[in-house]
Amino acid sequence: MPMFTYQNGVLHAEQVSLAALASQHGTPLYVYSRTALEQHFNAYTKALGEWPHLVCYAVKANSNLAVLNVLAQQGAGFDIVSLGELERVLAAGGDPKKIVFSGVGKQAHEMARALEVGVYCFNVESEAELERLSAVATERGQVAHVSLRVNPDVDAQTHPYISTGLKDNKFGVDINEAPRVYAKAASLPGLEVKGVDCHIGSQLTEIRPFLDALDRLLVLIDTLAEQGIIIEHLDLGGGLGVQYRDETPASAEEYIAAVKARLGERRFKLIFEPGRSVAANAGVFLTRVEYLKLNDHKNFAIIDGAMNDLIRPALYSAWQDIKPVVENSDAPLRTYDLVGPVCETGDFLGKNRDLALSEGDLLAVMSAGAYGFVMASNYNTRGRAAEIMVDGTQAHVVRERETIASLYAGESVLPAN
Numbered sequence: 001m002p003m004f005t006y007q008n009g010v011l012h013a014e015q016v017s018l019a020a021l022a023s024q025h026g027t028p029l030y031v032y033s034r035t036a037l038e039q040h041f042n043a044y045t046k047a048l049g050e051w052p053h054l055v056c057y058a059v060k061a062n063s064n065l066a067v068l069n070v071l072a073q074q075g076a077g078f079d080i081v082s083l084g085e086l087e088r089v090l091a092a093g094g095d096p097k098k099i100v101f102s103g104v105g106k107q108a109h110e111m112a113r114a115l116e117v118g119v120y121c122f123n124v125e126s127e128a129e130l131e132r133l134s135a136v137a138t139e140r141g142q143v144a145h146v147s148l149r150v151n152p153d154v155d156a157q158t159h160p161y162i163s164t165g166l167k168d169n170k171f172g173v174d175i176n177e178a179p180r181v182y183a184k185a186a187s188l189p190g191l192e193v194k195g196v197d198c199h200i201g202s203q204l205t206e207i208r209p210f211l212d213a214l215d216r217l218l219v220l221i222d223t224l225a226e227q228g229i230i231i232e233h234l235d236l237g238g239g240l241g242v243q244y245r246d247e248t249p250a251s252a253e254e255y256i257a258a259v260k261a262r263l264g265e266r267r268f269k270l271i272f273e274p275g276r277s278v279a280a281n282a283g284v285f286l287t288r289v290e291y292l293k294l295n296d297h298k299n300f301a302i303i304d305g306a307m308n309d310l311i312r313p314a315l316y317s318a319w320q321d322i323k324p325v326v327e328n329s330d331a332p333l334r335t336y337d338l339v340g341p342v343c344e345t346g347d348f349l350g351k352n353r354d355l356a357l358s359e360g361d362l363l364a365v366m367s368a369g370a371y372g373f374v375m376a377s378n379y380n381t382r383g384r385a386a387e388i389m390v391d392g393t394q395a396h397v398v399r400e401r402e403t404i405a406s407l408y409a410g411e412s413v414l415p416a417n
């Protein structure tokens, strides 16, 4: 059920008017729906049912503490890629024993902290990383549980910047090399092999590429069994897409049913690492029209939100729906480019959008809950937006707007000579 709906001509998050939130807290503003987060997460756990599983929300998609806390309360595990994400999960009340640690560039101190708190598994991406992890664990007198992130060389048929399972991508260990690298992992003193992992890309709308990858992993798992290496869990990563425009992505239910059917009697514990499919359609980004600039050949609506707040349109030419928060029946309908105040031609949130706008109108960029705030920067010395979590009729500020002074705190000028 969608949690962002018009009620009496005003867009609401659950039962809270987005116009009221913008007046109270200012713009630009991120607003999340607790109920939507819970529903999207629970779509995975419900579909998995009795099958042994762990759903590890990919923290990178939206790492706000309140988001992590809401999911932790639903029993979520977490997929992390840095020490920062690890500390966020712990601060939000997440269970370290449900954390998988992914990423190609884990540093020794990050491994040590993850071992200290007892994460569930390291998803190791190279031979060199295996050696480092074994050394760090041995020095601490511990044994690290590992999966190898295998690169199955399948085409995820998504944007090249978010495709990760091809030979050309930096991620994972070549599937043809995997039996040898697993043998090495099994021989290293500080490691215990637990699983096989892959993640082939993001915003996948078809199930086919996931199943192609799964088929290849199952062949690998059989080869490993012949080598005496027995796998306990299978981590299929994240990647399930969402509807931004007219995509018709497979649902978590369909995806998981297809995976279960493929596994048949092989009841490995299944791990999923969804990010976007949990968070994207649980959030919107609110921005206000500052100026209308009407030219002969092009109309611009200059808004107070920019590429530093939401970079997906600039970076991937991503299309996200943009809706008026309050329907404006007085203004003429025109075609606008929605551009921010940042000094870059690429600073737009939408192009060629048909909207009836007046100065001061509020707009909602939809599907902004994933890869939105987390990718925000302070470019042009702009403070990052505040974040609000709506829960039924209540709205909570879950991150305050950054003050300008905080943007140069910690910097200093050279001493006078």
Ligand SMILES: Cc1ncc(COP(=O)(O)O)c(C=O)c1O
Residues within 6 Å of the ligand: 058, 061, 079, 102, 103, 164, 199, 201, 202, 203, 237, 238, 239, 240, 273, 274, 275, 276, 277
């Ligand atoms: C290893 C890993 N797991 C999970 C995710 C989450 O992906 P998505 O947000 O597409 O579900 C990513 C990002 O693509 C990733 O790199």
Ligand SMILES: N[C@@H](CCCC[NH3+])C(=O)O
Residues within 6 Å of the ligand: 060, 162, 202, 203, 312, 316, 370, 371
């Ligand atoms: N940031 C990307 C997704 C990256 C996936 C992370 N591996 C996006 O907004 O679509």
